[in-house]
Amino acid sequence: MKTDSRLEKVFASGNLAVTSEAGPPRGADPEKVKEKAKHLDGYVDGVNITDNQTAMVRMSSMAASVIVKQMGMDPILQMVARDRNRLAIQADILGAYSLGINTMLCLSGDHPKFGDHPTASGVYDIDSVQMVQCVRKMRDEGKFQGGADITKPPKMFIGAAANPFADPFELRVLRLAKKARAGADFVQTQCIFNLDKFEEYMKMVCDMGLDEQIHVMAGITPMKSAGMAKYMKNKVPGMDVPDEVIKRIEGVPKADQAKEGVTMAVEFIERLKECKGVHGFHIMAIEWEEQVPEIVERAGLYPRPEL
Amino acid sequence: MITAEQKPIEEIIEYIAPYDRILLVGCNECVTVCAAGGRKEVGLLASALHLHSLKQGKTVDIKEITLERQCDPEYVEELVSLIDSADAILSMACGCGVQTIAGRYKDKPVYPAVNTKFMGASESQGIWAERCKGCGDCLLGVTGGVCPVARCSKQLMNGPCGGTSNGQCEISPDTDCAWRLIWERLKALGMEKRYIEVMVAKDWRPAGGGGPRRIVREDLT
Ligand code: SF4
Ligand code: SF4
Numbered sequence: 001m002k003t004d005s006r007l008e009k010v011f012a013s014g015n016l017a018v019t020s021e022a023g024p025p026r027g028a029d030p031e032k033v034k035e036k037a038k039h040l041d042g043y044v045d046g047v048n049i050t051d052n053q054t055a056m057v058r059m060s061s062m063a064a065s066v067i068v069k070q071m072g073m074d075p076i077l078q079m080v081a082r083d084r085n086r087l088a089i090q091a092d093i094l095g096a097y098s099l100g101i102n103t104m105l106c107l108s109g110d111h112p113k114f115g116d117h118p119t120a121s122g123v124y125d126i127d128s129v130q131m132v133q134c135v136r137k138m139r140d141e142g143k144f145q146g147g148a149d150i151t152k153p154p155k156m157f158i159g160a161a162a163n164p165f166a167d168p169f170e171l172r173v174l175r176l177a178k179k180a181r182a183g184a185d186f187v188q189t190q191c192i193f194n195l196d197k198f199e200e201y202m203k204m205v206c207d208m209g210l211d212e213q214i215h216v217m218a219g220i221t222p223m224k225s226a227g228m229a230k231y232m233k234n235k236v237p238g239m240d241v242p243d244e245v246i247k248r249i250e251g252v253p254k255a256d257q258a259k260e261g262v263t264m265a266v267e268f269i270e271r272l273k274e275c276k277g278v279h280g281f282h283i284m285a286i287e288w289e290e291q292v293p294e295i296v297e298r299a300g301l302y303p304r305p306e307l
Numbered sequence: 308m309i310t311a312e313q314k315p316i317e318e319i320i321e322y323i324a325p326y327d328r329i330l331l332v333g334c335n336e337c338v339t340v341c342a343a344g345g346r347k348e349v350g351l352l353a354s355a356l357h358l359h360s361l362k363q364g365k366t367v368d369i370k371e372i373t374l375e376r377q378c379d380p381e382y383v384e385e386l387v388s389l390i391d392s393a394d395a396i397l398s399m400a401c402g403c404g405v406q407t408i409a410g411r412y413k414d415k416p417v418y419p420a421v422n423t424k425f426m427g428a429s430e431s432q433g434i435w436a437e438r439c440k441g442c443g444d445c446l447l448g449v450t451g452g453v454c455p456v457a458r459c460s461k462q463l464m465n466g467p468c469g470g471t472s473n474g475q476c477e478i479s480p481d482t483d484c485a486w487r488l489i490w491e492r493l494k495a496l497g498m499e500k501r502y503i504e505v506m507v508a509k510d511w512r513p514a515g516g517g518g519p520r521r522i523v524r525e526d527l528t
Contacts, residue, residue, distance in 0.1 A: 082461070086508060108461050108468050111478050122461060129465035130508045145508060163469030171467065171490050174502055178465055182505050190469055237470035237477040 002139065005103040005157030006074045007046045008185065009307045010280070011215050016273065017280030018301050019076060019188065019217060020292045021048035022068070024059035033059070033067045039289040041073055043296045045304060046103055048188070048282070051078040055115025062096050069100050076159065077101050080109025085125035086134065086145050093135060097154030105159040105188070106131035129182045132160055136183030158183060162216070163190040164201040166238035173204040176214065186215035188282035191232070193221075194240040195271060202277045211277035218272045221284045222291055223261035226250040262295060269299040308337035308428075309401045310435045311344060311421040313352070320359055322418040323367070323397060329356070330393035331420075332386065332408065333373035334400035341435055343421050344399030346373040352399065352420060377404025383411050390415060426457075443513025443520065449501065451492030456514075458485035464506040 001008060010017040020040050025032035040047055047068055051061040065075035077096050079089060096104070108128045112120040126134065126145075134145040135158050142153040160179045164172050179187060192198045198218070205211055223229045226249045233241035245264070252260045265283070272278050281301070285291045296302045313319075323329055331353055339345025353369045360367040370389060374382045377400035386396075386408070396417040398405045409417045425437040440457040446464075447454060459466055460478045467486030470477030474487045493499050513520070 108463060110470070111460055113460075113478050124462040125511065126508045127461070127463040127465050128468075129505055133505060133507065161469060166467065166469045166471045167474060168467075168471075168487060168490055171486075171502070174499075175465075175467070177503055178505055181503070182465075237472045 002185070003102050003155040003157040005046075006307065007076070007103050007159075008157045010045045010305060011186070013305060013307060015305045016278075016301060017046075017186075017215070017217060018044045018283065018296055018304065019046040019048060019280065020044045020283045020285065020289065021050060021076075022064075022289060023050045023053050023287075024061060024064035026056065026058050028059065030067050033064045034071060036289045037068045037071055037073055040292055041071065043293045043302060043304065044074075044283075045280075046074045046076040048076045048078055048105060051080045051107070051109070052083055052115070053110075055082070055110045055112045055117070055120075057116060062092055062099075062101075065096065065101050066099050074103065075101055077104040078107060079104060079131065080107045081124055081127055081131055082109030082112065082122045085123050089126070089131060089134065090138065090144055093138065093154050093156060094150075097156065102155060103157040103159065104135065105161065106135065106184070107161055128160060129178055132158055132179060132182040132184045140183075157185050159186045159188060160184040161190070162187040163238050164192075164198055165190060165194065165240035169197075169201075172201060173208060173210070176205060176216075177208060177210055180210055180214040184214055186217060186279070188217045189219040190238060191219045191221035191284060192268065192272070193232075193245045194242050195268060197240060198272070199275055202275050206277045211279075215279040216277050217280040217282040218269075218275070218278050219282045219284060220265050220268055220295070221286065222265040222288065222295060223249055223257070224288060225254070225257045225261070228261075262291060262298075265295050266298045269295070269301070273299075308340055308426070309403070310341045310424045310427045311338050311401050312424060313343055313348065313399075313421050314419065316355060316359075319352070319397065319418070319420050320356070323356070323395060326367075326394035326416075328368040328370075328392060328394045330370050330372070330386065330389055330396045331356075332377065332396060332398050332400070332404075333371075334377040334398075334404050335373055335375050336377075338400055338404075338421065339373075341429075344401075349373050349399055352397075374400075374404075377401075378407050380407060380411060383407050386412065440514070442509070442511075443515070444510065446506075449506075450489050451496060451498065453485055453488040453492055455485050455489065456509075458483070458488070464509060 022036040049061045049065045061078050065077045068075040106128045112122050135156050139155050142150050162176050229246045229249050232239050333344050333349035349371050353371050376382050397420050399420045401423040405419045426439040427435045427437045430436050437457050442456045460476050471484040476482040476484045
């Protein structure tokens, strides 16, 4: 084992891993963090704590991660290259690890243009791949990015994001290969709605032997309504929502659309359990954390393994 | 070249309002090419300012001159004979030109009449786009001749990010995704393998992270 991360142990045990996420509040109330996280307690192996998601200021992901840790759960600290240079990134990793956080996700971050501080300048000193490289070096070589020794190196289990759907499609697998090469242990994918395309992607992943190098967690998002499905199709960059998905949700009365969305999510998981190279599921129920337990149970992923 | 755009006329008027005699100085280089501060624009701005002051019932004395290169002390010296007859200088050159004047004529206020934008190239008639951020350690040789520093909105060295949409950058459908362009070039050159190499964290010192930059050429000094 490289780390004490629960996620690493689940992967090593050969079980399918389950993660979910909780966005910190736009305010300083710790109860808001706990409220969201408690829905997930016992149903997941890690909870992503987002980092100024969609470029909107929120409670820092490190603070919210510590709150979740104090609840006895396993936070996955998200960190975006948009808001920190390499000094701040490494300082935060040392701090997070000293407070018991052992799993993190390295991201570029949405552009400031989309957030509530569009006049801000993004930092982008290093990119997400270089961040992975940096965290791996800290862990495995006990050295800072700049080369100096670390007295007690932080042992982070290293995640990254993957979008199998953004174009150019042929580059998507190579980009995953690059993240694996830089030292990522696992990736969580963008929400999957186009399963055929995702399976095609995973076939390329396995053909390159990447499934042996990196754990791919399939991103699952239950649709709450036909409106949400359309929004995701048309407004979210790099999202692939086929028309059949929208039609299926539209096909049921409004009051039942959320239920249908959950059923679809469960079906997607059932189908992708069979997909070679998929080692777990990342369930992103956006502002709908209370739905996650039902999905986990119905998809046959509950109880989580005792390790 | 360095591109620029004229400032809003209201801002220029506000700058020069306290003065009666203005020396309006254009530049014959980049700002001429991008039609922001050459001889022609100097003439147009002078007329606009005259018109404005007439409307206010005032007269302002504007002397027009366009230097060969405003970022070159040799040419800025040409203003010596005119400087005493002006209360302020309005420069239509890029920020380099404005500062060369400010450095030479220390007791004369100098105001910029343009916003200096970026180092770019002409895409088509009337359209210029950013191409280089002067990072001081050019990567174009490994990125297929497309700059990730200036043309990727997140300055990614190992892109593309997940936001590319129909080959365009997530920030705007008018902006090409730099990494789509890089990939297309690498493919056309048969250099796809190069993509898989991780580009390590960039040294930003030559890009300005090491403080203001200078070039000293011993052979020329
Ligand atoms: S790599 Fe640096 S020097 Fe080369 S074009 Fe880009 S910014 Fe300019
Ligand atoms: S879409 Fe392309 S150009 Fe825009 S930030 Fe992402 S990688 Fe860079």
